[in-house]
Amino acid sequence: MFSTYASFAGSMMLIRSMANELVPSPVRNYLQSVIHSFFAKHITVKVHEHLNGGMIRNQIYDAAEVYLRTKISPDTKRFSIGKTPKQKSLSISLEIGEEILDRFGDDMELKWKMSIESQNNYGNEKRLFELTFNKKFMDRVLKDYVPFVLAKSKEITDKDDKVVKLYTRAGIPGGDDGHGGGGRGGWGSINLDHPATFETLAMDPELKKAIIDDLERFLKRKDFYKEVGKAWKRGYLLYGPPGTGKSSLIAAIANYLNFDIYDLELTSLCFDSELRRILVSTTNRSILVIEDVDCSVEMQDRRLGVERPNDRRSKLTLSGLLNFIDGLWSSCGDERIIIFTTNYRDKLDPALLRPGRMDMHIPMSYCTSQGFKFLASKYLGLHDRHMLFGKIEGLIEKVEVTPAEVAEELMKSEDADIALAGVVNLLKRKKMEGNEIEEVEGCETKRFKIEEIGGSL
Numbered sequence: 001m002f003s004t005y006a007s008f009a010g011s012m013m014l015i016r017s018m019a020n021e022l023v024p025s026p027v028r029n030y031l032q033s034v035i036h037s038f039f040a041k042h043i044t045v046k047v048h049e050h051l052n053g054g055m056i057r058n059q060i061y062d063a064a065e066v067y068l069r070t071k072i073s074p075d076t077k078r079f080s081i082g083k084t085p086k087q088k089s090l091s092i093s094l095e096i097g098e099e100i101l102d103r104f105g106d107d108m109e110l111k112w113k114m115s116i117e118s119q120n121n122y123g124n125e126k127r128l129f130e131l132t133f134n135k136k137f138m139d140r141v142l143k144d145y146v147p148f149v150l151a152k153s154k155e156i157t158d159k160d161d162k163v164v165k166l167y168t169r170a171g172i173p174g175g176d177d178g179h180g181g182g183g184r185g186g187w188g189s190i191n192l193d194h195p196a197t198f199e200t201l202a203m204d205p206e207l208k209k210a211i212i213d214d215l216e217r218f219l220k221r222k223d224f225y226k227e228v229g230k231a232w233k234r235g236y237l238l239y240g241p242p243g244t245g246k247s248s249l250i251a252a253i254a255n256y257l258n259f260d261i262y263d264l265e266l267t268s269l270c271f272d273s274e275l276r277r278i279l280v281s282t283t284n285r286s287i288l289v290i291e292d293v294d295c296s297v298e299m300q301d302r303r304l305g306v307e308r309p310n311d312r313r314s315k316l317t318l319s320g321l322l323n324f325i326d327g328l329w330s331s332c333g334d335e336r337i338i339i340f341t342t343n344y345r346d347k348l349d350p351a352l353l354r355p356g357r358m359d360m361h362i363p364m365s366y367c368t369s370q371g372f373k374f375l376a377s378k379y380l381g382l383h384d385r386h387m388l389f390g391k392i393e394g395l396i397e398k399v400e401v402t403p404a405e406v407a408e409e410l411m412k413s414e415d416a417d418i419a420l421a422g423v424v425n426l427l428k429r430k431k432m433e434g435n436e437i438e439e440v441e442g443c444e445t446k447r448f449k450i451e452e453i454g455g456s457l
Contacts, residue, residue, distance in 0.1 A: 048061065079092055113132070287337045340358060
């Protein structure tokens, strides 16, 4: 028996060796997969976190991540929990390698597993879910179960207290992309805990109402945008001197809409192709912010017909930016808001300012009498007139002072008399500085005219 077994084993090894030599590797792999699928009762479907080479979020992955939080039970061995100051309940998520069993209907049993498929050259992990089930349920899983998970996820998200995120480009190899996927030049995120709301902004009430009405109208007009053939997006330009509340207004808009913010620095981009990739990697219902657009990158000035690159290696062009906000690539996503900020609107190329790119221009002005009263009520609780209000109102109309400067003075003391006296002193200093500047400018103008006359003589 032993000699017969040895002879049989030797024959099998010889046949295997001949098969490896004569049958090509792709053919062998195909035959093995066919045999395995014939005998296997279960199949596994992979749900990757990103699609199209890691640029676009997979909606099914995001839905599964939300849905599976509700399926964690005492049988689950490992999971993570967290909570932010704004959340009312704990945030629960699965750990890598953990499995969750789920049932659908009376007869279908499915198994979810969070896995890591591979790593890129920078060592960043690519996450995915593996969904395993009996192959006879294939049609029901695709037609019934997956739509059920998507709908259930939306229902949970709508009821949940969504935390607004502030995304920025990681910019370093190995940085987190904000979704756990990583990737060079991806997005990293933190929770936006900025307390600014429209109720706390020291803005002109009519302008504030106009912004809110415009936002509400934008949210309700999905079908309208589709009917007229326009991308469902809105562009805002915030312009005004530093300290007038541009950043606070952006935070207030995000908190009002419950939209995430993507803060993009154009100086971190070198090519138009990078700009397109960044656009498609942002999510729907988000705000893309490009601050100080007038000085963040020097591009081609089309009126002068010359190119003024900020960096010799930079290939980012004005036409690329225009196509990004109002071209074919601008339609890659729905319900998005693009906000540009600048201190000097007159420095921008007119092509950037037209409707469709910057639909609403919002002036962020110096503090007014009405703005001061609002700040006094918020910081000091003064709802009635104070004896110093008249003096402050008279001075504030003659000087250029930002709401941030006034607020800083009001925060220096809880005593209203002391705080308002500080505001009076601030305004007086501003007025004196303004007078000195006017005197210097007047002297310079006179000197220039005298020198010009002397030169002509």
